[in-house]
Amino acid sequence: MNTSIETRCVQGGYRPGNGEPRQIPIVQSTTFKYDSSSEMGKLFDLEAEGYFYTRLQNPTNDHVAAKIAELEGGTAAMLTSSGQAANFFAVFNIAGCGDHVVASSAIYGGTFNLLAVTMARMGIETTFVSPRCNDAELEAAFKPNTKCVFGETIANPALAVFDIERFAQAAHAHGVPLIVDNTFPTPINCRPFEWGADIVTHSTTKYMDGHGCGVGGAVVDSGHFDWTTHAESFPGLTTPDESYHGVIYTERFGLEGAFITKATSQLMRDFGAIQSPQNAFYLNLGLESLHVRMRQHCDNGQALAEYLNGHPKISWVRYPGLPGDESYVLAQKYMPHGTCGVVSFGVAGGRAKAEEFMGNLKLAQIATHVADARTCCLHPASSTHRQMTDAELEAAGISGDLVRLSCGIEATQDLIEDVEQALAAI
Numbered sequence: 001m002n003t004s005i006e007t008r009c010v011q012g013g014y015r016p017g018n019g020e021p022r023q024i025p026i027v028q029s030t031t032f033k034y035d036s037s038s039e040m041g042k043l044f045d046l047e048a049e050g051y052f053y054t055r056l057q058n059p060t061n062d063h064v065a066a067k068i069a070e071l072e073g074g075t076a077a078m079l080t081s082s083g084q085a086a087n088f089f090a091v092f093n094i095a096g097c098g099d100h101v102v103a104s105s106a107i108y109g110g111t112f113n114l115l116a117v118t119m120a121r122m123g124i125e126t127t128f129v130s131p132r133c134n135d136a137e138l139e140a141a142f143k144p145n146t147k148c149v150f151g152e153t154i155a156n157p158a159l160a161v162f163d164i165e166r167f168a169q170a171a172h173a174h175g176v177p178l179i180v181d182n183t184f185p186t187p188i189n190c191r192p193f194e195w196g197a198d199i200v201t202h203s204t205t206k207y208m209d210g211h212g213c214g215v216g217g218a219v220v221d222s223g224h225f226d227w228t229t230h231a232e233s234f235p236g237l238t239t240p241d242e243s244y245h246g247v248i249y250t251e252r253f254g255l256e257g258a259f260i261t262k263a264t265s266q267l268m269r270d271f272g273a274i275q276s277p278q279n280a281f282y283l284n285l286g287l288e289s290l291h292v293r294m295r296q297h298c299d300n301g302q303a304l305a306e307y308l309n310g311h312p313k314i315s316w317v318r319y320p321g322l323p324g325d326e327s328y329v330l331a332q333k334y335m336p337h338g339t340c341g342v343v344s345f346g347v348a349g350g351r352a353k354a355e356e357f358m359g360n361l362k363l364a365q366i367a368t369h370v371a372d373a374r375t376c377c378l379h380p381a382s383s384t385h386r387q388m389t390d391a392e393l394e395a396a397g398i399s400g401d402l403v404r405l406s407c408g409i410e411a412t413q414d415l416i417e418d419v420e421q422a423l424a425a426i
C-alpha cells in the first residue's frame with residue numbers, strides 16, 4: 001500500500017503478524033541461538049538472513065531503520081550509535097586511504113572536524129567548497145580519486161540550504177554519489193533522494209528522537225547509484241570481499257542492498273558503533289509523532305524569525321523560511337512546507353548583550369543541543385567557542401552577538417513573550 005509520509009511515521013517499518021505485539025518489541029539480547037553450527041555458518045557467509053550478534057544487527061534496530069528508509073524513500077537503512085558514526089560510515093564505506101572527498105564548507109562543526117582532521121589522518125583528503133561556489137570552483141574541487149560529495153540539507157549552525165540538485169549533477173558527472181545529511185529538515189520537509197542525492201544520513205539525536213533522550217544516527221541508501229558502472233572507483237562494492245569468502249556486494253545484494261549490507265557487515269562488525277535496541281525503541285516513539293512535531297517546530301521558528309526581523313534590539317536574523325534570507329529561494333524549492341525550528345540572530349550591542357539576553361530567558365533554556373521538543377538556546381561565543389577572541393570568532397563565521405535558538409513545540413505566543421521580555425530587560 002502506497003501510504004502518505006504521515007502514515008509511514010506512525011506505522012512504517014514494522015508489520016506485526018497475528019497475535020504479535022502492536023508496539024515494536026525491544027529485543028534486549030546480545031546473541032541469538034541456533035540449532036546447528038552449519039545454520040549459523042550460513043549467516044557468517046552472508047548466505048542466509050538472520051541475527052547472530054547485536055553488534056551487527058538486532059531486530060528492534062532493523063524495524064526502526066526500515067521505517068527511516070520508508071520515510072526517505074530509500075531501499076535500505078541502518079541505525080548507528082550517533083550522527084557522527086552515521087557520517088563516518090557513509091563516507092568510509094566508499095572512501096579509504098589515498099581517496100578524496102568534496103564537501104560543502106557549511107556543515108556541522110563535528111562533521112567538519114571528522115573530515116578535516118580525523119579522516120585526513122586516515123589518509124582521506126577533503127576539499128571544502130562554499131555551498132554558493134560558482135561552477136568553475138566546484139569543478140576544480142574534483143580530483144581523479146574523488147569518491148563522493150558531501151553536504152548538509154540545512155547546515156548547522158549556518159542555516160544555509162544546500163542546492164541538492166546542483167551538487168548531485170556535479171557528483172554524477174564525475175561518477176561519484178552525493179551524500180546528504182538531512183538532519184535538520186527531516187524527511188517530513190525534504191527528501192533529498194527526490195532531488196538526486198544517493199545516500200542520506202541523520203543525527204537521529206535531533207528531531208527524529210525529538211525528546212533529547214537518545215544519541216543516535218542513521219544511514220539510508222536510495223539504491224539509485226550504479227556502483228557497477230563505476231566499478232573501478234568502488235572496488236569495495238564490486239570486487240570480492242575476502243573477509244566474507246569472496247562475496248561481491250553488488251552481485252549478491254543488488255544496487256538496492258549493496259551499500260548498507262557492506263556497511264553493516266564490514267564497518268559495524270569492525271567499529272561496533274551500534275545503536276542500543278532500547279534507544280532504537282525510543283527513537284521509534286519519536287518517529288511516530290515526527291510529522292506532527294515538525295509542523296509546530298517550523299511554525300514556531302517562522303513566527304520567531306518574523307518577530308525578531310526588524311526588532312530594534314536585533315541586528316540581524318538568519319532563517320531559511322524568512323523572505324529575503326540568503327537561503328529563502330532554495331528553501332522554497334526544496335522544502336516549501338517548512339524548514340526547521342532553528343533560528344540564528346544577533347543581539348544589538350554584541351557579545352555582552354547577547355549573554356545578558358540569554359540570561360533573561362525563562363522558557364528557552366541554555367543547552368548544547370538543538371531540535372528538541374523543549375526550546376533551547378546557545379550563545380556560541382560564551383560556550384562552545386568561548387576560548388576564541390572576537391576576531392577569531394569572526395573568522396570562523398560566528399559573531400560575538402550570535403544566539404542560536406532552537407524552537408521547541410511549546411505554544412508560539414509563549415515563546416515570543418519569553419523572547420520579548422528577555423529583550424525588554426537588556
Ligand SMILES: Cc1ncc(COP(=O)(O)O)c(C=O)c1O
Nearest residue numbers: 082083084108156183203205216
Ligand atoms: C547536522 C548534524 N549532523 C550530525 C551531527 C552529529 O550527530 P550526533 O551528535 O548524533 O553524533 C549533528 C549534531 O549536532 C548535526 O547537527
